Amino acid sequence: MxxxxxxxxxxxxxxxxxxxxxxxxxxxxxxxxxxxxxxxxxxxxxxxxxxxxxxxxxxxxxxxxxxxxxxxxxxxxxAGPKSIPLRKALLQSHKSRVLKKQAKIMHDLQEIDYKLDRYNAPDAAAFVSAELQFASNEKRAHGLRDTFS
Amino acid sequence: MxxxxxxxxxxxxxxxxxxxxxxxxxxxxxxxxxxxxxxxxxxxxxxxxxxxxxxxxxxxxxxxxxxxxxxxxxxxxxAGPKSIPLRKALLQSHKSRVLKKQAKIMHDLQEIDYKLDRYNAPDAAAFVSAELQFASNEKRAHGLRDTFS
DNA sequence: TCTTGCCCTAAACTATGGTTCAGGGTTTAT
DNA sequence: ATAAACCCTGAACCATAGTTTAGGGCAAGA
Structure with a gap:
């Protein structure tokens, strides 16, 4: 058999x-x-x-x-075929949520890409140093402890 | 001032x-x-x-x-500009992970779409009923409790 | 001044999604 | 027939990412 x-x-x-x-x-x-x-x-x-x-x-x-x-x-x-409308609704709303989230992630990923581009630029080190310097100054300008440096 | x-x-x-x-x-x-x-x-x-x-x-x-x-x-x-290579590595690998996950999600979403299509078909109820019937029969064919129905 | 609104910390609690462990039966190959 | 490999449950444990609560200090307007 x-x-x-x-x-x-x-x-x-x-x-x-x-x-x-x-x-x-x-x-x-x-x-x-x-x-x-x-x-x-x-x-x-x-x-x-x-x-x-x-x-x-x-x-x-x-x-x-x-x-x-x-x-x-x-x-x-x-529950059988009578639940088909409910299944559709559930899957549809799930799909929408997923797509919306995907879009948001792609958007935020662009910002990260922008950072990567900056880090890849030839003047990256200078730029980063200037930022740090600015942050430092700002702290001292407000009488705060300089947490940068 | x-x-x-x-x-x-x-x-x-x-x-x-x-x-x-x-x-x-x-x-x-x-x-x-x-x-x-x-x-x-x-x-x-x-x-x-x-x-x-x-x-x-x-x-x-x-x-x-x-x-x-x-x-x-x-x-x-x-830590200043000396960490730029490390920052790049971290962001790059993050970006890759994210893109890979996005792709996987899109793939799995297609399967869900396929289900949605089936639920939207005119013969959806018949199809779903047949599936359930098959599952039922299969359980009994193996001497198992019929958890469907 | 005093009440209302805002700020603080530490610690407990929550939700989600699992994993691990202890203790015990089953099946299979030798 | 016995060891190795599987299966079971219940309960404890874990990680991650917060939120809530208790208890108390600071600030700004009436």
């Missing part, structure tokens, strides 16, 4: 998704894996459908969705 | 950068603000140069640099 598809141990899953076993247990405890069944020995036994759901969880996690929201999403998935 | 430039209270700084005062105090305690001087009363008194540095800190923080690394960077800034 040929086994078309198997079940997977927690170790298999950990390796497949490159997650620590402890994280999988933790996710289960947090209610992210309500679909995982246990065998007679009390061992978690993962099916291929489980793997698909875990892939989704990992994907959401990689995009920094909070575990609370992932749990919510999974609960929607368990 | 005309005051060309002023100093700023912690509240001023908090408002300018839209940070809670408690966070500024926390950053100071974590060694991110070694440049901030205190007046006779023990109050922090911020200069314009301080504000520039804080802007940089906020920028690094917005791009998720760990406080530990920001402290390092600020310490380099206090």
């Amino acid at each position: 040929i086994k078309i598809d198997n079940t997977y141990t927690i170790k298999d899953v950990a390796e497949r998704f490159n997650l620590p076993i402890s994280t999988i247990r933790y996710y289960d405890k947090q209610g992210l894996l309500p679909f995982v069944a246990k065998n007679q020995a009390g061992y978690r036994e993962f099916t291929t459908a489980d793997l698909h759901l875990i892939r989704t969880i990992v994907c959401l996690r990689n995009t920094e969705m909070p575990l609370r929201d992932i749990r919510q999403y999974i609960n929607y998935c368990m | 005309i005051k060309i430039d002023n100093t700023y209270t912690i509240k001023d700084v908090a408002e300018r950068f839209n940070l809670p005062i408690s966070t500024i105090r926390y950053y100071d305690k974590q060694g991110l603000l070694p440049f901030v001087a205190k007046n006779q009363a023990g109050y922090r008194e911020f200069t314009t140069a301080d504000l520039h540095l804080i802007r940089t800190i906020v920028c690094l923080r917005n791009t998720e640099m760990p406080l530990r690394d920001i402290r390092q960077y600020i310490n380099y800034c206090m």
